[in-house]
Amino acid sequence: MPASAPPLAARSRAPRKAPANTRYQALDLLATLVAVVSGEGRVLYANAALEDALGISRRSITGSALQDCFTEPALLQNALNGARDNAFAALRYDAWLKRTNHEPLPVHVVVAQTEGVGEVVVELLPLEQQTRQEREERLMDQAQANKELIRNLAHEIKNPLGGIRGAAQLLQMEFSSRPSGQANVPSPPGASAKELIEYTQVIIHEADRLQSLVDRLLAPHRRPHVVGDVNIHEVCERVRSLIVAEFPKGLRVVRDYDTSIPEFRGDREQLIQAVLNIAHNAAQALVERIQAGDARITLRTRVNRQVTFGKQRYRLALELHVIDNGPGVPDSIKDRIFFPLVSGRDGGSGLGLTLAQTFVQQHHGLIECESQPGHTDFKLLIPLP
Incomplete structure (x- = not known):
């Protein structure tokens, strides 16, 4: 060597x-x-x-x-x-x-x-992916801010609301028990005891309505997360049956399922409520097309592989799309549709999408929306095992 x-x-x-x-x-x-x-x-x-x-x-x-x-x-x-x-x-x-x-x-x-x-x-x-990641981060931050806002606001409203309702009930009892023409409580000129009772009933009714709104705001944070095996197509079928029952004519709910998607651990009732809120919003936006007889909502399920959302990467993820052919989300609220009390419909509470996003995030998922006239797509992303 x-x-x-x-x-x-x-x-x-x-x-x-x-x-x-x-x-x-x-x-x-x-x-x-x-x-x-x-x-x-x-x-x-x-x-x-x-x-x-x-x-x-x-x-x-x-x-x-x-x-x-x-x-x-x-x-x-x-x-x-x-x-x-x-x-x-x-x-x-x-x-x-x-x-x-x-x-x-x-x-x-x-x-x-x-x-x-x-x-x-x-x-x-x-750059498209970077923009998407930034949008996801905004949605996550927005959802967390919404959660804190809702909890604080609901508690601030609840206490005085109970006092208002209690005072109205006492007044109602007082007006109901006093003989006609006698009063310990002054009456507005010309108001009878019957009219005063009706006024107190209005106060009680409105207090109950606000109490119901507060309860809905607090619902996701009160109810325990009940975890079990979830078949996403059972969720979709339940939502489909409810929508078809409410809108039996003029609306077609299309199934487009990937039946190979495995079951996963989650809260079935929360997911039904989340998908139902989105599908119900879509149906209400389709009023004109329902009257014309060509309204359509598509429930589509797919598997996405090696996907990143919520700042984490997942080997498999469920994609559940709720797609409608309605007029689209108004431009004025596109960036705020998941904010509480924001609605594009007269008389809407603006809570449906907020609650849906909360329920999906409790499954470590996310809801995204892409909308233009004639095509609105709400996409739910949930990690799979």
Whole structure:
């Protein structure tokens, strides 16, 4: 053995650097597009999402210059030069990613150094996806603010409301028991005891109506979360039967189910109420089409894989769509439809969607809405096991 060669034992103890294709396999679990490149921009590893977005095989991407995948390659080259010179830890900018047989994709680029010598991670977040994530974060923050607002407001209303109702009942008893023409309580000029009793009944009735509203506001926070096995299609069928019973003519409720969706743990009654609130709102918005006989609500179930929402990534998620062909959500309230007491319909309480969002979030899920005239789609996302 030559003198310069290290002993076999020493060579066996020397740390071995794992190949890039094994060291970065976990990147395939990400929905964002990720590449590990050398300081010059040569691709050392591309995850499955980037492979799908570019429309070319991973083998073809590996070893190529990532800069060539952009409409403005100089931007990435400048970022890589800065990373190589330790000018920054991470750099962000917007760019356009070229794709095979498709229009360029607008992406938000994040260039970051790694612990590996001469390796840089380039993450590409489609701007549409980034916008969606920001919208989800707003919905989550909004729902939490709604929850605190509702609980505080309901408790503030409840106490004086009980006092008002009690005082009205005492007045009613006083007016009912006193002989005609006698009074310990002054009466408005010309008002009879019968009229005064009617006034107190109005007060009691309105107090009861407000009490009912307060109880509905507090319902999601009072009722325990009863968990059991849930078949989402049983939920949909229950909602469908209730809607058809209330709107027997002029409205067609279409089933579009993926029957392979597994059961999951959840509160069946809460989910029925959430879907019913959305479907009932849709039916009420379809009044003109119901009269014309062409109103339609579609209940669609699908499975979404490797989906991220609520700042978490899930291997499987249920997508339940409630789609109608009505006039759409008014532009004036599109950004506020999940706020309490916001309604696009005269006489509406504005609680249906707020409660639906609360119930779905108790299942670690989220409700999103996309609406335009003739097509409104409420999408419920719930993680699956």
